[in-house]
Amino acid sequence: MEQDREKKSLDFIRTIIEEDIKNGKHGGRVATRFPPEPNGYLHIGHAKSICLNFGAAREYGGTCNLRFDDTNPTKEDTEYVQSIIKDVRWLGFEWDDRLYYTSDYFGQLYEYAIKLIENGKAYVDSLTTEEIREYRGTLSEPGRESPYRDRSPEENLELFRGMKEGKFGEGEHVLRAKVDMTSGNLNMRDPVMYRILKQHHHRTGDEWSIYPMYDFAHGQSDSIEEITHSLCTLEFEDHRPLYDWFINALEIYPPRQIEFAKLKLSYTLLSKRKLMQLVSEGHVTGWDDPRMPTISALRRRGYTPGSIRNFCDTIGVTKQDSTIDASLLEHSVRDDLNKTASRVMAVLNPLKVVITNYPDDTTEEMDAINNPEDESMGTRKVPFSKELYIERDDFMEDPPKKFFRLAPGREVRLRYAYFITCTEVIKDDEGNVTELRCTYDPETKGGNSPDGRKVKATLHWVSARHSLSAEVRLYDRLFTEAEPESDKEGRPFTDFLNPDSLTVLSNTKLEPSLREAKPGVNYQFERLGYFYTDPEDSAQGKPVFNRTVTLRDTWAKVRQK
């Protein structure tokens, strides 16, 4: 039978790569690169590109370089370099000694520019920024040639050298490619190759007073590194003819650029500028605020590298503009954590329960399973005593039909402990329930009744005397709208910030084993969700928990109806 022969369907990029390998292009070599600009933190959209570039290289026995596209010293910083290195590693990828910077190529790029000048394919333009814009034309009208377009190579050379040597001020001149001012593709209307920027660069210091534009640097950098497949996002499709023009004019190694759609995720933003704004305006506490879609924030929230890689696998790679449902990301992390996270009992919104027929000073150690999905994770002891806490939501004095948790006169199971029956409801002057009195059935120790009687609900609980209080942060979506950036009435995305994106709980009651919880560990609080000990704010014996994601909650859906 051929049933087991799995038919894999490749995305269009991998299809091209396999085709190239089959045809012996580049001698079967596969070389990709991930080329971030160090001007912000990486986000989940970058993860898609990272997984594609590093993933494809890995799959086809190739290499993937990490290269920082650092051609604009006014926006870039080593802080971002460091965070990017950390994030790519954390995602599980390695570049060995292939860590590069476009700034490594400034010398070579300068030589390339000289060559184009000598060949009459580049010229120094002395128009102002505004004039260049006017001369460029519009989407529907062709541009006009600059009056400086026909300077001689000798004059251009001298001017360009002068630019390099710092003889001119910022904005006085630029170097432009002599392509075609009438092209329908605006990128071909004599694009700027170099501008004067008397700025300190995070790597080259004050060595340069001119810096190449991205368009004059990116393609050649790929060429220098002999990248076989230059993968980038759709908006650069229009730039490809220009890159090819440069490569052609320079007669250097030609990489093949292939464009794919960048990731969009519902209920969040993935624009570096706007993420920066969220940080600078204080809507979040930083780039790694767990509500952010950055890699560092997802990590701090408790997302695992595997869950993100799996997410990227699931969403695929195409050229179609699309928005992935946030629930798919949530599914990825639940799926991963379900198999690996230790279960533990934690009461977030405590309601006191006194077991009236239980001895005052007795403590029993109940056996609890750490992970029903993985027996090798073993068991632990959880103390049980007369006074307990249960979740407020697990009791209703006047329950609707479909509520089958605790209610007056009703019997439920306390997980790994006993069946209890609610006998009395205690309230304060305002009628708020403050305490429950229950009886337990000693025969049901461990959670089973010898007479075989069933209960409909199993509740989590924590022994009051043994409980630990800890700060627990409940995170929710940052925005209330699926597409905060595209409001019909043009309202800014900041109008749609979710006021309930963060709830901090301090009056929580956790099982005592959590006292020793180390920072940076994933747990499942049974029946509630996955939580992660905050790596920054947790201290010895004083963990702080971030909610990664809730468990799926069927009852919440029923209740809403």
Add this chain to the structure above:
RNA sequence: UGGGCCGUCGUCUAAUGGUAGGACCCUGGCCUUUGACGCCAGUAGUGGAGGUUCGAGCCCUCCCGGCCCAGCCA
């Protein structure tokens, strides 16, 4: 309105010109010491009109809709 790209279930994504499949979401049901997980089932799609063909999601034409480009940003 110049140039480039893209239209398949609600959302993503598959389908040598030959039965439109999978995932997420959703809805039922089973199971359950997590209303979780798991399992079973269900709902639901080729933007439109022509054409080629025995046969079109796929090829051709036109139309409609969406995205990107007018930085000395990347």
